[in-house]
Amino acid sequence: MSSPSPTPRTRPGGRTARIRTQVLDAVSAELAENGYDAVTVDAVAARAGVHRATVYRRWRDTGGLIADLFTAAGDIDWQPRDTGSLVGDLTALNQEIQDSLGEPNSIAVALIAVSFRSAEAADALRRLWADRYHQSEVVVRRAVARGELAPAVDARALLITATAPVYHQVVLLRLEPDPELPRRAAESAVAGVLSTSCCAPAAPSDVTSPP
Amino acid sequence: MSSPSPTPRTRPGGRTARIRTQVLDAVSAELAENGYDAVTVDAVAARAGVHRATVYRRWRDTGGLIADLFTAAGDIDWQPRDTGSLVGDLTALNQEIQDSLGEPNSIAVALIAVSFRSAEAADALRRLWADRYHQSEVVVRRAVARGELAPAVDARALLITATAPVYHQVVLLRLEPDPELPRRAAESAVAGVLSTSCCAPAAPSDVTSPP
Numbered sequence: 563m564s565s566p567s568p569t570p571r572t573r574p575g576g577r578t579a580r581i582r583t584q585v586l587d588a589v590s591a592e593l594a595e596n597g598y599d600a601v602t603v604d605a606v607a608a609r610a611g612v613h614r615a616t617v618y619r620r621w622r623d624t625g626g627l628i629a630d631l632f633t634a635a636g637d638i639d640w641q642p643r644d645t646g647s648l649v650g651d652l653t654a655l656n657q658e659i660q661d662s663l664g665e666p667n668s669i670a671v672a673l674i675a676v677s678f679r680s681a682e683a684a685d686a687l688r689r690l691w692a693d694r695y696h697q698s699e700v701v702v703r704r705a706v707a708r709g710e711l712a713p714a715v716d717a718r719a720l721l722i723t724a725t726a727p728v729y730h731q732v733v734l735l736r737l738e739p740d741p742e743l744p745r746r747a748a749e750s751a752v753a754g755v756l757s758t759s760c761c762a763p764a765a766p767s768d769v770t771s772p773p
Numbered sequence: 774m775s776s777p778s779p780t781p782r783t784r785p786g787g788r789t790a791r792i793r794t795q796v797l798d799a800v801s802a803e804l805a806e807n808g809y810d811a812v813t814v815d816a817v818a819a820r821a822g823v824h825r826a827t828v829y830r831r832w833r834d835t836g837g838l839i840a841d842l843f844t845a846a847g848d849i850d851w852q853p854r855d856t857g858s859l860v861g862d863l864t865a866l867n868q869e870i871q872d873s874l875g876e877p878n879s880i881a882v883a884l885i886a887v888s889f890r891s892a893e894a895a896d897a898l899r900r901l902w903a904d905r906y907h908q909s910e911v912v913v914r915r916a917v918a919r920g921e922l923a924p925a926v927d928a929r930a931l932l933i934t935a936t937a938p939v940y941h942q943v944v945l946l947r948l949e950p951d952p953e954l955p956r957r958a959a960e961s962a963v964a965g966v967l968s969t970s971c972c973a974p975a976a977p978s979d980v981t982s983p984p
Binding site: 674675677684687722725726727729730731734735736737746747749751753754755756758 | 885886888889898930933940944946948957960961966968969
């Protein structure tokens with residue numbers, strides 16, 4: 563969802579791990595600067611300063627390199643911010659997404675673009691989205707714990723409603739990031755979920771004095 | 774936004790118009806079945822039964838063919854449905870979008886995919902989105918006229934909020950279409966806009982008896 567650097571910086575050592583870091587850094591740089599067609603075993607090996615045979619043996623081809631980039635992106639120990647309110651947390655999440663999508667040579671946009679080129683990348687992106695939304699569900703659980711939402715809320719659906727307009731604006735509509743959008747989309751999603759029968763919190767007395 | 778067949782069927786006659794129809798039908802078929810890389814002047818000319826030189830002279834290359842497909846898609850006289858309520862209209866719009874995105878070899882998804890491959894296609898898609906959202910604004914104007922929303926509402930922002938989750942689910946998250954999503958996203962967007970200070974309608978007496 564957000565796009566932290568896809569290559570873990572503090573992976574436990576060893577030559578194998580070091581080579582993976584070098585190779586994946588080279589993949590993400592090629593992808594962001596020159597696009598999918600530039601991600602060849604030769605170009606990546608040269609950029610990474612790793613022998614071509616090593617790259618070929620471990621990653622085989624462009625598809626293998628891209629898939630491992632997604633896997634590494636999913637390994638990162640990412641946490642959504644805790645601002646103390648549901649609208650605040652969703653706004654912070656949207657701001658992080660918008661920042662990562664709007665940066666020059668955005669890796670997040672590049673990963674989305676390659677998912678239209680390769681079935682392997684599409685599967686990897688599907689898993690990455692699932693991980694990121696799963697990691698973000700804590701935002702909704704905290705809101706339930708604070709009594710902002712009823713426990714019956716569908717956390718995934720709320721997160722998708724809140725974040726979709728930011729992706730839509732930048733990735734699909736290809737408009738400039740709108741500085742008001744992260745908060746507006748967060749507020750709208752919260753108002754939407756509170757208007758449904760499932761999800762408004764119980765009366766305050768029930769929340770503060772459970773039986 | 775929706776994806777009607779991109780080639781106008783009832784274009785005023787003449788050989789030039791007929792050739793354009795044949796060629797664009799061939800482009801959309803190649804695109805949907807075999808992807809961007811299959812859209813070559815040779816393949817399209819053969820499929821359309823048109824001389825290669827004719828295609829080359831008028832469309833020049835893959836980029837020109839794809840760009841004209843977008844232009845033709847934008848020419849279609851499309852209208853959103855009028856169901857009598859804002860939630861109903863937005864649900865119908867979302868259903869139409871979801872149907873077009875979910876069909877096998879979806880042209881809508883293919884147009885989005887090619888926009889990541891060519892700057893010309895990206896520009897064309899930006900114009901197509903702008904047209905479709907402009908055509909959809911009538912849904913919001915009708916809601917204002919019925920007194921469902923205040924005139925100050927930002928029609929474009931509401932339409933983006935309502936439709937974004939459908940695109941996000943199918944195009945970016947690559948999940949199966951969710952039959953409940955068109956209505957849920959419409960209801961959430963309406964609840965969201967009604968919760969803002971700008972947009973709830975004036976009191977009923979003001980609506981039914983204007984000064």
